[in-house]
Amino acid sequence: MTMDTPMPVSRHVSLQKPTKLYLRPGQTITVDTAIRAIVIRSANDVAVVIAEALGGTEGHFAEMMTEKARALGMRETNYHNASGLPDPLQITTASDLALLARHLSYDFPQYFPYFALTGFKYKGTWYPTHDNLIGRYEGADGIKTGYIGASGFNLVSSVTRGHTHIIGVVLGGRTATRRDLEMVRILDNTFNQIAAN
Numbered sequence: 001m002t003m004d005t006p007m008p009v010s011r012h013v014s015l016q017k018p019t020k021l022y023l024r025p026g027q028t029i030t031v032d033t034a035i036r037a038i039v040i041r042s043a044n045d046v047a048v049v050i051a052e053a054l055g056g057t058e059g060h061f062a063e064m065m066t067e068k069a070r071a072l073g074m075r076e077t078n079y080h081n082a083s084g085l086p087d088p089l090q091i092t093t094a095s096d097l098a099l100l101a102r103h104l105s106y107d108f109p110q111y112f113p114y115f116a117l118t119g120f121k122y123k124g125t126w127y128p129t130h131d132n133l134i135g136r137y138e139g140a141d142g143i144k145t146g147y148i149g150a151s152g153f154n155l156v157s158s159v160t161r162g163h164t165h166i167i168g169v170v171l172g173g174r175t176a177t178r179r180d181l182e183m184v185r186i187l188d189n190t191f192n193q194i195a196a197n
Contacts, residue, residue, distance in 0.1 A: 001031055001053070002031065003030065003031050003032040004030050004031070004032065005030065005031050006028035006029065006030055007028060007029055007030070007031065007034060007049050007050065007052075007053040008026075008027075008028050008049075008052075008053075009023040009024060009025055009026065009027040009028065009029065009045075009049055010025060010048075010049075010052055011025045012048060012052070012058065013025070013045050013048045013049050013052065014045065016044040016045040016047075016048055016083065016085070017044060017085060018044070019041060019042045019043060019044060020041075020043045020044050020045035020046070021037055021041065021043045021045055021046055021122060022045070023045045023046070023049065029046060029049055031050075033120075033122065034046050034049060034050055035111075035114050036114065036117065036120040036122075037120070037122065037127075038050070039114050039115055039117065039129075039142075039144065040117055040119055040120050040127055040128070040129045040130070041120075041127045041130075042130060042144075042145070042146070044083035044084075044085055047082040047083040047084075048082050048083060050082065051082035058081060058082050061082055062079040062080050062081055062082060062090075063079075065079040065082075066078055066079045069096070069100070072099060072100065072103050073099055074092070074096040074099055074100060075096070076091070076092065076093040076095070076096050077091065077092040077093070077096045078090060078091050078092075084146060084148065085148075086148055086149060086150065094169040094170075094171050095169075097156050097169050097171075098156070098167050098168075098169050100156075101142075101143050101156050101158060101167045101169070102167055104143065105142075105143075105158060105165070105167070112141070112142065112158075113141075114142075115141060115142025115143045115144070115158065116134060116140075116141040116142055117129060117134075118134055118135055130145040130176075131143075131144070131145050131155070131157075132145075132176065132180050133155075133157055133159075133180065133183065133184070137157075137159065137184060137187070138159075138161060139159040139160050139161040140157060140158070140159050141158050141159065141160055142156075142157070142158040143156045143157060143158050143167075144156050145176070145179075147176075151171050151172050152171075152172045152173050152174055152179070153172075153173035153174070153175060153176045153178070153179040154169075154170065154171045154172070154173065154179065155168075155169070155170045155173070155179050155180065155183050156168070156169050157169075157170075157183050157187065159187055161191070164191070164194060166187060166190050166191070168183055168186050168187050168190070170182045170183045170186070
């Protein structure tokens with residue numbers, strides 16, 4: 001696959017719950033646009049497009065993701081769908097997400113800039129990032145927000161200042177604002193500790 005490879009949209013894709021791009025069966029979406037839609041829009045339908053393109057089915061792709069998680073050392077993570085939509089069999093931890101974030105950053109530096117994008121345009125509509133730290137917190141260069149009823153508002157952040165790179169994880173925020181404030185607090189504390197030592 002290349003960044004321009006078109007991936008087909010199935011009926012199963014079109015049935016995904018929001019947030020999504022409302023793709024219709026028979027359409028295609030390129031790899032590049034799909035990455036932007038997932039990173040910025042958290043598009044559940046696009047996550048399934050990628051799952052079907054790489055794994056044949058969403059279920060098989062979830063098995064592939066879990067296998068990769070184990071290979072990366074993510075011992076407490078189990079994937080059961082491609083999008084992160086509610087599923088009692090899908091679980092992860094803050095430490096596993098921090099490990100994944102580190103691998104994203106250091107194993108794929110050529111693709112990591114996607115996480116710092118402020119938004120993307122699709123079919124004439126501008127979609128701004130859900131990550132409120134991008135452009136507002138010095139050095140913030142990703143990574144991903146999330147929300148699910150079982151845990152609330154979640155955020156994995158990457159911040160680079162000079163030669164210092166910090167990854168933070170906040171799970172279980174009651175609101176997006178509280179989640180963001182908690183992330184800023186732990187990042188500020190960490191930078192202060194680094195400056196003091």
